[in-house]
Structures are given as structure tokens and as C-alpha cells.
Amino acid sequence: MNKEEKELWKKVKAFKLDSPKEDYGFSIKLSHENKWTIQFTEDAILEYKKFMFLAAISKSMVSPSHIIDIVWHQHLTFSHSYKSFCELLGKSINHIPSTGKVGEREVLKNAVNFTKEKYEKYFDKQNAIIWSVKSFEDSIKLQQASKNWNLSNSQLILVGVLLLIPTFFLWKPILLKIGNPEFIQIAIMGLIFSIVFIEYFTREGFNNAYSSLVYDNEYIRKLKPEESIVIATRNTEQLALYKLNNLFENKLIETKRDSTNLKKVNSTKKSEDVVENSILNYVKENSKNDLRVVLNEASNKPFLTRFLDTGEMIQNKIMNSKAIIEHKIIISFILFLLYSFLFSRFILGTLRDKPVLILMIFIVLSLVIFYVYLMDRYKVLYKRRFLSAIDTHVDTDQYLDGILLNQNVVLAGALTALIIASGYGPKKKETSWFDSTWGSCSSCSSCSSCSSCSSCSSCSSCSSCGGCGGD
Incomplete structure (x- = not known):
């Protein structure tokens, strides 16, 4: 990378797709709808940013993987964020769907090869999973039993x-x-x-x-x-309890005297965790903060x-x-x-x-x-x-x-x-x-x-x- 490209990549990598005030922000929506783990979602977003960076600096067409395309589709629905992202890239990047025309397969094949070469030039090897699978489930390489042998308990009893x-x-x-x-x-x-x-x-x-x-x-x-x-x-x-315990230990939340009602501590300390921030916001905005209510709301x-x-x-x-x-x-x-x-x-x-x-x-x-x-x-x-x-x-x-x-x-x-x-x-x-x-x-x-x-x-x-x- 030259100096300008390094500066651009630094800005692209730092671009926030999530807002700390959102309970159902970009990455949570992405992982929820696609059954992705947190790390898989984070890696998919990172690879998406790399792909968009390559699209911005390349004169030829680049092609995303199936996972990156899912991230791209969702980002398009966050129109204000996507517009800001394109402004940062200095280029309006349009999503062009496949039409199935004659000769398109060869064009896409060339685009895939070009993307891989360009990627490896700037970022070393591609993330093998993000760039190859169509779903997180496909990434789980656990040999499944034949359907002929996978009998239910009632079937086994009948036999x-x-x-x-x-x-x-x-x-x-x-x-x-x-x-x-x-x-x-x-x-x-x-x-x-x-x-x-x-x-x-x-x-x-x-x-x-x-x-x-x-x-x-x-x-x-x-x-x-x-x-x-x-x-x-x-x-x-149980996970809500785990997060509440972290908030107690970090002195971001406490109980009111002689009760199990919670209150937010006036402190300059902040949590970087989305779940903990959501609990804090709920406690701050609601007067009836009995622990049972907070647990039910968060869970x-x-x-x-x-x-x-x-x-x-x-x-x-x-x-x-x-x-x-x-x-x-x-x-x-x-x-x-x-x-x-x-x-x-x-x-x-x-x-x-x-x-x-x-x-x-x-x-x-x-x-x-x-x-x-x-x-x-x-x-x-x-x-x-x-x-x-x-x-x-x-x-x-x-x-x-x-x-x-x-x-x-x-x-x-x-x-x-x-x-x-x-x-x-x-x-x-x-x-x-x-x-x-x-x-x-x-x-x-x-x-x-x-x-x-x-x-x-x-x-x-x-x-x-x-x-x-x-x-």
C-alpha cells in the first residue's frame, strides 16, 4: 500500500457499523438473522470492509463471497450508514446482481480471480471460511450420520x-x-x-x-x-445474570438501600459491551428497576x-x-x-x-x-x-x-x-x-x-x- 491507501484503509477499518445506543444494531441483526457467532460476524464485517476497500481502489470489477454479499445486502438497508461509508471510500459503489446472461459466468470468474490477486497483494491470504462457505452452518465440518441410520427413539423401540x-x-x-x-x-x-x-x-x-x-x-x-x-x-x-454481575463488579450499577431495585452509578466509566450498555440504559430510563424486572427485560x-x-x-x-x-x-x-x-x-x-x-x-x-x-x-x-x-x-x-x-x-x-x-x-x-x-x-x-x-x-x-x- 502507498501512503494514501494506508490512510484510507485505516479509516475504513475504523468505520463503525454499530451504534452503542442500539439494542438491535447492525452486527446483532446480522448474527441473529443468519445464526452467526459473534466472532464469525466480526470476521465477516472485517472481510466486507476489505472487499469495499478493494472496490474503491480498483478500476476493474471485484466480486464478493456469499458471506460478504450478505453483509453488503444488509448494509444497503442501513442507507444513512452506507452513504457515509461510500463518502469515506470516495466512490459510490453499486451492488450489481447477477442476471444470468450469456457470458456473465466468464466475467464473474475473472472478477473472482482478480479479487483474490488484489486481496493477497494488500492483505495476504483470504479468510478461507468467510470466502468459501455460504452459511455458518456450512463451516461446521462435523460428519453427519446417514438418514437411513438416524432413527428416532420411538422407531428404535418399534423395531x-x-x-x-x-x-x-x-x-x-x-x-x-x-x-x-x-x-x-x-x-x-x-x-x-x-x-x-x-x-x-x-x-x-x-x-x-x-x-x-x-x-x-x-x-x-x-x-x-x-x-x-x-x-x-x-x-x-443466566447470561443476563452474568452481565449484571459484571456491572456490579465494575461499579456501574448498584442496589437501592434495603431493596433489590437497581440504579445506575454516576460514573465516567463506560462499558464497551452492547448487552451491558443496554441494561444500563434500561436501568437509567425506568424507575421500576426491580432485579426480576431487569432480568426478564434483558433476557x-x-x-x-x-x-x-x-x-x-x-x-x-x-x-x-x-x-x-x-x-x-x-x-x-x-x-x-x-x-x-x-x-x-x-x-x-x-x-x-x-x-x-x-x-x-x-x-x-x-x-x-x-x-x-x-x-x-x-x-x-x-x-x-x-x-x-x-x-x-x-x-x-x-x-x-x-x-x-x-x-x-x-x-x-x-x-x-x-x-x-x-x-x-x-x-x-x-x-x-x-x-x-x-x-x-x-x-x-x-x-x-x-x-x-x-x-x-x-x-x-x-x-x-x-x-x-x-x-
């Missing part, structure tokens, strides 16, 4: 029920040779074996999918702390709810990944082996007029245990990993960590306001998001397996009130 009859005839010769005490022991051992292996395959499948998601996708590694919170918890109130704003759509898309990518679906099939096979064995015994005992009450209770209890365990297991792993092991760290403290993991969000927020305002809040210490959150969740993983084992004793022996379908 299992249909296979029970033929498997009954396979188990029958074996079951006729097994007496009641031996059968009970085998059933209990089979249940324990299934719990251990299902836990292993659940963790293995999720960890494989998560590792692939994180290590193969730089924008997942670059998630901001606020995105990680919403993606993990699917709860914008329903688009600058927070936008993360929900992105989180849902990421969660769907993980849950429908090849790694998890393959392990789900293995888990389904283990459960089928166990329950085809138990149900075959139940059918055989019923046909032979043997007592089967204890066996029926054992089957029902174990089914309930597995249902409760598997229903939330992936959610627990998902929440834990995104809060603890994502490659994004944030300075926090044990008190804030307790709030984020507290199920009663409103009560936790009220305690935050009262404690910090009264001067008894926590002293800030240096610790990572990984250390604080993982430590608080370390005891969760064993609960399901323990509860499963405790129910096994219900079938420890056969009594006069029923039996296990044997002799």
Missing part, C-alpha cells in the same frame, strides 16, 4: 418390539435350562453390565463428536463466554436470544453426528439383548403358568431407570463440556460460578444484588472457566449408575407373591 417374537424362539432353548436362582443372578449381572457399557458408549460417542466439532472448527473454538453460557444452558436469564432482548438459534443449530449438529448415532445404535443393541432375554423369560413363564410378578417388577423398574438416565445424559454432557472444556476462558469467581449453576435464577440474582451492594461480595480472583465450572460438576456423572444398582435387590429371590418365570 425392538417387532424383533421380540423371533428372538423368543432363539432364547427359549437356553432359558429352559436355567433355573430361578441362576436366572436372577444372570439378570442382575446383565443389568450391571449394560449400565457400565452404556455409560462408556454414551461418553465415547459424545466425546468423539465434541472433539471433532471443536478441533476442526475454529469458530467453535472462538466462542465468546456469553455464547458458551447460552449454548450450554439454553437459558438467556428477552434479541442481543441475547440470538444465541439460542445458534446453540440449537450446534446442538443438532452434534446430536445428529455420525459418532453419536453409531454409538446410539450400539447402546440400542445392548438394551435389546438385555430386554429380549428378560421378556422371553416373562413370555415363557406366562405360557407355562409360572409366577412372573417379581420379574415383571424388575423389568419395569429397570426400564424406568434406563429411561430417566438416557433422557438427560447427553444434555448433561453437552452442558458440562461447553461450560468447561470449550477453548474460551473467562476470569470468574466461585460465587459467580454458583449463580450460573443455580436452578433458581431469580433468587440467585437477588442475592447477587444484595450481597455485592452491601460490600460482602466475593473478591475477584484469577481462575479459568474450565476450572471453576468443571469442579462444580464433577460429582454428577455417577448418580445414574448408583440409582440403577440400588434397584437390583428387588429381584434377589422369589417369594410366594410372585416369581421370575422359572421352575
